[in-house]
Amino acid sequence: MxxxxxxxxxxxxxxxxxxxxxxxxxxxxxxxxxxxxxxxxxxxxxxxxxxxxxxxxxxxxxxxxxxxxxxxxxxxxxxxxxxxxxxxxxxxxxxxxxxxxxxxxxxxxxxxxxxxxxxxxxxxxxxxxxxGFTPARPPERLSGRTVAVVGSGPTGLAAAQQLTRAGHTVAVFEKDDRIGGLMRYGIPEFKMEKRHLERRIAQMLAEGTKFRASTAVGRDISAADLRARYDAVVLATGATAWRELPAPGRELHGIHQAMVYLPLSNRVCEGDLEVSPLSAAGKHVVIVGGGDTGADCLGTAVRQGAASVTQLDIYAQPGAERDEDVEPWPTYPKVYRLSAAHEEARDLRTAPAADADARLFAASTLRFTGDAEGHVRELHLVEVDARREPVPGTDRVLPADLVLLALGFNGPDQEDGLVDQLGLVLQPRGTIARDDGFATNVPGVFAAGDAARGQSLIVWAIAEGRAVAAAVDRYLMGTSQLPAPVAPGDRPMRV
The missing domain is CATH 1.10.1060.10 (Alpha-helical ferredoxin)
Known part of the structure; x- marks a missing residue:
């Protein structure tokens, strides 16, 4: 001190x-x-x-x-x-x-x-x-064991680095054309410039980790082939099965998932595109969902030159101070926070009808209406109470040329066939089931991160990556000196 x-x-x-x-x-x-x-x-x-x-x-x-x-x-x-x-x-x-x-x-x-x-x-x-305090740390000797890590988000990268440093030969498989997962194509550049990611990838390459981009396990390589080629498999695919909004008019053009919109903007920053095909420029934008992904859409739409941007949050506006009766210290409280994107929207007055900055709180979408060409033009909403029941007489209509759905995720995407090919047991909410040692029902196959835990924070993703690495190391070698900061059943501190 x-x-x-x-x-x-x-x-x-x-x-x-x-x-x-x-x-x-x-x-x-x-x-x-x-x-x-x-x-x-x-x-x-x-x-x-x-x-x-x-x-x-x-x-x-x-x-x-x-x-x-x-x-x-x-x-x-x-x-x-x-x-x-x-x-x-x-x-x-x-x-x-x-x-x-x-x-x-x-x-x-x-x-x-x-x-x-x-x-x-x-x-x-x-x-x-x-x-220069972070040099590459290649292992002094190799174990002769091989590990495949499926997914290159924070969980997959942390697991791969830990296992590589322990002496195992590790290959990371990523279905996108670049390594990084959500950090590459989900997180906007204004929150984290991708040079930070590139620097870590270069470090991992120098340590011996191998990367296989543009390779979807289950489609480009079968799950059976992967199991045959590697002594252990870590599933760190993330929770990318997005939630839908079954509201009348959802079929109209101009209504898109946030994780379709955000990657296109990131590809512009990467130099792949000159302009995003889903640009918000000159459009009235409504974002449905009050979380971080919605805020990322907000900051992106502002930079693209939207005519207006409004973000809908179904929860009531939280207070400025912690409610000690409901969320006492040291739990993480739900309080009013002003992110960089919300600060921008507030100062630029992107949503004149909003309660605060660009957000409308306690707002629930009723339906969408469009023009004769089938393109969305309006979003109809209603205020809701604490039980999410509509409050009579609070119906409103917002202009909407582009609607972005940021409603969270249910579990891993199953379209590539990986889950079915492995015969994985899933939890009722769609996440991969695992035991106390991160092992799935398939011998030698482990699951970590959002794919098994459910949608969570980056700090939990890295913690799970480190912990599953220790579990895999123990499976391969009988013992492990790698740290395991969390167990599959651990949850954030709460009352």
Missing amino acids: ADPKGFMTTPRQEWARRPVEERVRDWDEVYVPGALLPIISKQADRCMDCGVPFCHDACPLGNLIPEWNDLVSREDWKAASERLHATNNFPEFTGRLCPAPCEAGCVLAINQPAVTIKNVECAIADRAWEE
């Missing part, structure tokens, strides 16, 4: 965002470049080095937060990087994309703004790359 009074003398200060008018004209990350390092050591000073650091339990990776906070406050960046990477393969990802449940569990957050844990984490990761 470098400064015993830091939490009393230093106020919370977060990484500054670039001005709205500037950042919506490009696809670069929203934060001011170089603005984090000058403030981060004093912010790390605010950590109290608690006797019982609840931030550890709030983080499924078990990040050693007080330890690297102390090291950052002393500006020992190399040691801080070593402690951070001891529990997290990809801190530059979580430092940008995780909603930071660790901060909700910060002891200081009982009666003050929490330590900026997420910002400190990102600063360590970026500094580590700049200073």
